[in-house]
Amino acid sequence: MDKAKVSTFFKKYTMVIVLVIVMLLFTWQTGGKLLLPQNINNLILQNAYVFVLATGMLLCILTGGNIDLSVGSVVCFVGAVGATLMVKNNVNVFLSIVIMLAVGLLIGIWQGFWIAYRRIPPFIVTLAGMLMFRGMSNIVLQGYTIAPMPQGYLNLFNSYIVDFFQGDGFNITSLVVGILAAAIYTISRFRQRFQRLKKGYDVDNIGTDILRCVVMSAVMIALMWRLAMYKGIPNILLWIGIIVLIYAYITSKTTVGRHFYAVGGNEKAAKLSGINTNRVYFLAYANMGLLAAVAAMVTIARLNSANPTAGDSYEMDAIGSCFIGGASAYGGSGTIPGVIIGATLMGVINLGMSIMGIDANWQKVVKGLVLLAAVIFDVESKKNSR
Known part of the structure; x- marks a missing residue:
């Protein structure tokens, strides 16, 4: 990856990187309480x-x-x-x-x-x-x-959303919603990619799109997992x-x-x-x-x-x-x-x-x-x- 692409990447995702760093900092400073x-x-x-x-x-x-x-x-x-x-x-x-x-x-x-x-x-x-x-x-x-x-x-x-699966102390519905949201996001992302390719537009590297989908899916599922451990959505x-x-x-x-x-x-x-x-x-x-x-x-x-x-x-x-x-x-x-x-x-x-x-x-x-x-x-x- 050349310097121009690296520069563009950091400029585009500056606040995401800052958010991750801030969350890690406070997680460390609060002993994981965050x-x-x-x-x-x-x-x-x-x-x-x-x-x-x-x-x-x-x-x-x-x-x-x-x-x-x-x-x-x-x-x-x-x-x-x-x-x-x-x-x-x-x-x-x-x-x-x-x-x-x-x-x-x-x-x-x-x-x-x-x-x-x-x-x-x-x-x-x-x-x-x-x-x-x-x-x-x-x-x-x-x-x-x-x-x-x-x-x-x-x-x-x-x-809170009712747990249709009636989990014992763990809201299964919340986790299912997280998985479905991740799946919908991934499908829509690649559907958009294929449409752009079909029209002859420029698209991101396939590796970049896969990484983005993996990261976003992980965030969605992790969020719903944590909510499932409390009262759900x-x-x-x-x-x-x-x-x-x-x-x-x-x-x-x-x-x-x-x-x-x-x-x-x-x-x-x-x-x-x-x-x-x-x-x-x-x-x-x-x-x-x-x-x-x-x-x-x-x-x-x-x-x-x-x-x-x-x-x-x-x-x-x-x-x-x-x-x-x-x-x-x-x-x-x-x-x-x-x-x-x-x-x-x-x-x-x-x-x-x-x-x-x-x-x-x-x-x-x-x-x-x-x-x-x-x-x-x-x-x-x-x-x-x-």
């Missing part, structure tokens, strides 16, 4: 909102490095609305969920209108939204915490999986998804080529509002309450995950898998330092340094490319 089944479960549950918000934030960043500062406040507001409906007014759980999604979408439409069609800078619009919806959250909650959530609602997010993992798969497909396989990259790469060129750039901006922020509502549903289920401080700094976690996961600060590049890696890295750092008993303030320092390093790497890489 990889305990319960801690793997906690890693998923505690960072579910990050996976959801970062997926939506990526679309905003793709349009040119734009961000949404309001998502934490929107999560708090939508959660307050949902809790008020379900707990205080005894509104049906499913109707409440529909209303929460509608509220989030309307907020996204409101902000998207000003950003896309009136061309108010996203930073200003979402900063205003951050202040407005945080204030509205306190108005709805009247400064109090609303709890507990109905059990039917909690079951949608906080419960948490419902929230299914929610995350569905969202990730949908948006990975949209960004990589659809025309609309490619428009986000085109606008971020060169908006003027995209407009001249016939892309409705206003609509792209509008969709990015309307979608962000919708996913903020989903994150609100996850959050109040996780906390079993809605309180005035919910969602605090959520926007920073989402933005950080995107940039750490390889999204460009200038827009036009970034992937959903990269965002998931970035969010996982943030979660591992949080969990690892918490297990080690490191002060929360130092945790913020480390996360800030990791974010800065990721953006510096992106900027310097682009300078070298030029």
Whole structure:
């Protein structure tokens, strides 16, 4: 393998390598506690909102490095609305969920209108939204915490997939799902390879594809194995999986998804080529509002309450995950898998330092340094490319 290919490989998989190194470091420092089944479960549950918000934030960043500062406040507001409906007014759980999604979408439409069609800078619009919806959250909650959530609602997010094989202390269903997921991934990967070969496109070396499939399959099966040793697959993992798969497909396989990259790469060129750039901006922020509502549903289920401080700094976690996961600060590049890696890295750092008993303030320092390093790497890489 020549130097150019080695360089390309490390550039492409930098964050994956960093994630592996960080996990090994914390596993060593915590005496293996990081990889305990319960801690793997906690890693998923505690960072579910990050996976959801970062997926939506990526679309905003793709349009040119734009961000949404309001998502934490929107999560708090939508959660307050949902809790008020379900707990205080005894509104049906499913109707409440529909209303929460509608509220989030309307907020996204409101902000998207000003950003896309009136061309108010996203930073200003979402900063205003951050202040407005945080204030509205306190108005709805009247400064109090609303709890507990109905059990039917909690079951949608906080419960676990039933073990159909009824394993004794080991969730066999979880392991079966891991094996099936690995098989589906491998088949789809090689199916895509054969399709590209048939069309005459360049493909990776067969050895590289085999190695990638082996590594990914091992990760999936190992994850499900550890979860099987605790309570099995948490419902929230299914929610995350569905969202990730949908948006990975949209960004990589659809025309609309490619428009986000085109606008971020060169908006003027995209407009001249016939892309409705206003609509792209509008969709990015309307979608962000919708996913903020989903994150609100996850959050109040996780906390079993809605309180005035919910969602605090959520926007920073989402933005950080995107940039750490390889999204460009200038827009036009970034992937959903990269965002998931970035969010996982943030979660591992949080969990690892918490297990080690490191002060929360130092945790913020480390996360800030990791974010800065990721953006510096992106900027310097682009300078070298030029």
